[in-house]
Amino acid sequence: MAPDVELDTPAAVVDLGRVRANLARWQAECDRLGLANRPHVKTHKTVEIARMAVELGASGLTCQKLGEAEVMADAGFDDLLVSFPVVGGGKLGRLTSLLARANVRTIVDDATLLPGLDSAASAAGKALGVLVDCDTGLGRTGVGSPADAVELAGVVDGYPALRFDGFLTYPSPPGAAAFLGEAVAQAGARGLEPAVVSVGGTPSMWEADQIVPPATEYRVGTYVFHDRNTVAAGAATLDDVALTIAATVVSRPAPDRALLDAGSKALSYDRGPDDGYGLVLEAPGSAIVNLNEEHAYVTLGPEDVLEVGRQVRIVPNHVCAAVNLYDELVVVENGRVAGSWKVAARGRSR
Numbered sequence: 001m002a003p004d005v006e007l008d009t010p011a012a013v014v015d016l017g018r019v020r021a022n023l024a025r026w027q028a029e030c031d032r033l034g035l036a037n038r039p040h041v042k043t044h045k046t047v048e049i050a051r052m053a054v055e056l057g058a059s060g061l062t063c064q065k066l067g068e069a070e071v072m073a074d075a076g077f078d079d080l081l082v083s084f085p086v087v088g089g090g091k092l093g094r095l096t097s098l099l100a101r102a103n104v105r106t107i108v109d110d111a112t113l114l115p116g117l118d119s120a121a122s123a124a125g126k127a128l129g130v131l132v133d134c135d136t137g138l139g140r141t142g143v144g145s146p147a148d149a150v151e152l153a154g155v156v157d158g159y160p161a162l163r164f165d166g167f168l169t170y171p172s173p174p175g176a177a178a179f180l181g182e183a184v185a186q187a188g189a190r191g192l193e194p195a196v197v198s199v200g201g202t203p204s205m206w207e208a209d210q211i212v213p214p215a216t217e218y219r220v221g222t223y224v225f226h227d228r229n230t231v232a233a234g235a236a237t238l239d240d241v242a243l244t245i246a247a248t249v250v251s252r253p254a255p256d257r258a259l260l261d262a263g264s265k266a267l268s269y270d271r272g273p274d275d276g277y278g279l280v281l282e283a284p285g286s287a288i289v290n291l292n293e294e295h296a297y298v299t300l301g302p303e304d305v306l307e308v309g310r311q312v313r314i315v316p317n318h319v320c321a322a323v324n325l326y327d328e329l330v331v332v333e334n335g336r337v338a339g340s341w342k343v344a345a346r347g348r349s350r
C-alpha cells in the first residue's frame with residue numbers, strides 16, 4: 001500500500017489493486033444475488049473509477065448532485081440516478097440539459113416537486129424516471145409509510161413526462177425490506193409497476209441477501225475505498241482500505257505529541273469511532289485528538305515512534321468527505337506511483 005517513493009504531502013493515495021478488488025468483490029456479490037449494481041460516485045468523484053465499475057458490470061451510476069451527474073454525462077455515462085431532490089428553477093433547467101444527453105432518474109418525496117420535474121422533462125422531449133424516496137429509518141428525506149409512498153407513486157404516474165419507476169431508500173435498516181415489500185404489493189394492487197426497488201449503504205452491503213426481494217438494485221459508495229467507519233461497521237478490514245492520506249511528521253514539541261501536516265483541509269472534520277480524526281497506520285496506539293486547518297495533533301501511544309520527517313498514512317474516518325478536499329488522487333500500484341486521477345466532480349455539490 002505504501003509507495004516506495006516519498007510523496008509531496010498531504011496527498012490522497014489510492015491503492016489500485018485494492019480498488020480493483022473492492023469493485024470486483026461487490027460486483028460478484030450483486031451477480032450472485034441477481035441485484036443491479038448502481039455504485040455511487042459521490043465517494044470517488046472520478047471518471048476512472050466510474051468506468052472501472054461499469055466495465056465490471058455496474059448497470060449505471062448514482063450521483064448525489066446534478067453537478068456530479070453532469071461530470072459523468074460529459075464523460076459519456078448515459079444511465080444516471082440523481083439520488084437527491086432536484087429543487088429550484090436553475091436546477092430544473094440543468095436537468096433538462098442533462099436529460100437531453102443521458103437517461104436520468106431522480107427521486108421525490110413530495111408532490112409539489114412534480115410539476116417542475118414534468119416541465120423539465122417535457123422541455124427535453126424525454127421521459128424522466130422517478131423513484132419515490134422512502135424513509136425506512138434514517139429520518140432524513142422520504143415518505144414515512146408504504147401507503148404514502150404508493151399515494152405519491154400514483155400522482156407521479158399522472159404526469160405525462162414522468163415515469164414512475166419504483167422506490168428508493170437509504171440506508172437499508174432491518175425494517176426496510178418489510179416497508180418496501182409492502183409498498184411494492186400496494187403499488188401492484190393499484191396497477192402501478194415498480195420496476196426498480198433501490199436500496200443502499202456500504203455498512204449493510206454484505207447483508208444485501210436479506211433485502212432481496214424486494215430490492216432489485218443496490219447503491220454503494222464508500223465500498224470502493226472503505227474508511228474507518230466502514231471498518232468499524234464490519235463491512236471491511238483495514239486490509240481492504242484503498243485510500244489513505246499521506247502526511248508528514250513536521251514537529252515533535254513534546255514527548256507525547258507529534259504534529260502532522262494534514263489538518264481539517266486534508267482529512268475533514270468528521271469524527272471517527274474513537275472520537276478522533278483518523279487512524280495513523282504507523283502509530284496504531286496513537287490518536288489524532290485535534291485538527292487545525294493545516295495541523296493534526298497526535299497524542300502518541302507508548303509504543304509509537306514518529307520522528308520529524310517521517311511520512312505516515314492516515315485512514316480517514318469518512319473517505320467521501322476527505323476525497324472532496326483533493327484535486328487529484330495519487331494512484332499506487334505494487335508500491336510504485338502509477339499516475340494520478342483527477343477528482344473531476346470535486347466540489348460539484350450543486
Ligand SMILES: Cc1ncc(COP(=O)(O)O)c(C=O)c1O
Nearest residue numbers: 083170200201202219220221222
Ligand atoms: C442516497 C444514497 N445512496 C447511497 C449512498 C452510499 O452510501 P455508502 O457510502 O454507505 O455506500 C448514500 C450515502 O450517503 C446515499 O446518500
